[in-house]
Amino acid sequence: MTVTLTMPRLGETMEEGTVASWLIEPGQRFKRGDALVEFETDKTAVEYPALGPGLLVEVLAQPGDVVQLGAPIARIDLEGADDWVTETVPEEGVADGETPVADAENDLAVSVGNSDVVAKEAEGGPVRATPLARRAARRAGLDITRLRGTGRRGRIELSDIQAAEGRTSGGLASSYWGPEGGTPVLLVHGFAGDRITFEQLGKGLGRAGLRARAVDLPGHGETVDEAAGFDDLVAALLAELTPARPVHLIGHSLGAAVAVRAARQGGAASLTLIAPAGLGLGIDHEFITGMAEAASPGTVSHLLRRLSNRAAGFSEDMISRIHVDLSRGRLRELAANIAPEGRQGVDVVPDLAALAAELPVRIIIGHRDAILDWRDAVQVSPRIAVHHLPAAGHMPHWDSPAEVLDIIVKGVRDG
The missing domain is CATH 3.40.50.1820 (Alpha/Beta hydrolase fold, catalytic domain)
Structure with missing residues (x-):
């Protein structure tokens, strides 16, 4: 059965989010707990994990797209597994009081990761950075494409901008x-x-x-x-x-x-x-x-x-x-x-x-x-x-x- 995955609620006051990157490709199978997609909000960058197994059929929201809460972002083939998609994130949105991702810091793994990964996943690819990091880089006059991220999968965090400011000022x-x-x-x-x-x-x-x-x-x-x-x-x-x-x-x-x-x-x-x-x-x-x-x-x-x-x-x-x-x-x-x-x-x-x-x-x-x-x-x-x-x-x-x-x-x- 093919179902539609919609934009989840990532915080109590959240109304929209930006698709930062897809962490799997169409045609790729995944299991419960695998990170599917990374979102950016005004406050943070988070990864959305699969709440069950399946296969990514089609991406409906591309990196850089601003997506409203409850809007379609992908089509998932459950391949006979229980329907964890529509049961937890219905297409009409998340019901009041429900939070399909219980804790943005714990369940979505907002953590410092491998510092050896460059923020640009491939030459010419998009730079992965949190909104706070992007704003701080603009204020500091730093070229974010030249920085090395310490966040998960090379994402540039606010601390990376602060560290770069220290390096350029002799600190x-x-x-x-x-x-x-x-x-x-x-x-x-x-x-x-x-x-x-x-x-x-x-x-x-x-x-x-x-x-x-x-x-x-x-x-x-x-x-x-x-x-x-x-x-x-x-x-x-x-x-x-x-x-x-x-x-x-x-x-x-x-x-x-x-x-x-x-x-x-x-x-x-x-x-x-x-x-x-x-x-x-x-x-x-x-x-x-x-x-x-x-x-x-x-x-x-x-x-x-x-x-x-x-x-x-x-x-x-x-x-x-x-x-x-x-x-x-x-x-x-x-x-x-x-x-x-x-x-x-x-x-x-x-x-x-x-x-x-x-x-x-x-x-x-x-x-x-x-x-x-x-x-x-x-x-x-x-x-x-x-x-x-x-x-x-x-x-x-x-x-x-x-x-x-x-x-x-x-x-x-x-x-």
């Missing part, structure tokens, strides 16, 4: 998660990392109602500025902190040491340090120099597995992209500065002792850390809470994500 490239009015949290990555390493944690913090922002330090990711040494990283982070509006600082590895040193100048409401550097002399010097030189994709692949078992699942394409980025040589001078003669050149133990008397400080360490010696954390001030994760390596937020998220959220709320 730190950033990604955001969570409500704008939420308690502010700032995440700082480690050596040879970038803000995308915090994607899973950032989403979790956002779901907890916090406003999380992850940045690319100088010499890393999409931030234009370079860093010759540790002090350059600290200076860049200090420029993001305002004592009058303190944020909860979360730093990983080298980024933890940067966060500690910057926090001495004010602007931090609390500190969470994940596998922090700067607590002892020992370090995997081969990892530091190897990532800075990035001799080959194979070398990079071997080194990444020292961070976490999760890296063993990275695709060849992902490894290749990481290698290309690292082989630009942006980290060579920094590597020599932070690990001279094969030892750590940064000591933040005195800074930590002073900070622990002023604000909440917590450390999260993994006992399988192959880059730093987790036992260095035993020597810190007794005022500092140290959380041990025996099964985690140098990336506890990858290896034990639920535990790390719980520790941070509880710490921020209690602090």
Whole structure:
């Protein structure tokens, strides 16, 4: 039986929406839960999932079309399955009080996705961006076709525009998660990392109602500025902190040491340090120099597995992209500065002792850390809470994500 799929209600006040793109093609079969089409409204961009199986026969509303609530958008062949189309979204519209898509954020999967996907799905294809992102790009004078989206299937989000504004103004490239009015949290990555390493944690913090922002330090990711040494990283982070509006600082590895040193100048409401550097002399010097030189994709692949078992699942394409980025040589001078003669050149133990008397400080360490010696954390001030994760390596937020998220959220709320 062939039935007509109509424009669903995506919000209580919604009267129309724009078809952004079809995610399947005519003649293609789908199952319950598969995303069929993406819509844009004044407030957001959402994907509409199939509420049952079927086959897309014909598209009636093309990308870019503005469609009224209840208007036909496609014809579906149910192929003998129960009629989930007309039972949930009748052609005359959605009855008052009914919401075929119960929650625009949960059921329609409005989430940050693969940052490696370009917003233009194909050369000459339409740019996928939310309405808020398009308006922000126009205000900022940015060419949206030249941006890389971090949204689902490469969609450009408002945070991508904000990050691009930061890059063009000499600031730190950033990604955001969570409500704008939420308690502010700032995440700082480690050596040879970038803000995308915090994607899973950032989403979790956002779901907890916090406003999380992850940045690319100088010499890393999409931030234009370079860093010759540790002090350059600290200076860049200090420029993001305002004592009058303190944020909860979360730093990983080298980024933890940067966060500690910057926090001495004010602007931090609390500190969470994940596998922090700067607590002892020992370090995997081969990892530091190897990532800075990035001799080959194979070398990079071997080194990444020292961070976490999760890296063993990275695709060849992902490894290749990481290698290309690292082989630009942006980290060579920094590597020599932070690990001279094969030892750590940064000591933040005195800074930590002073900070622990002023604000909440917590450390999260993994006992399988192959880059730093987790036992260095035993020597810190007794005022500092140290959380041990025996099964985690140098990336506890990858290896034990639920535990790390719980520790941070509880710490921020209690602090």
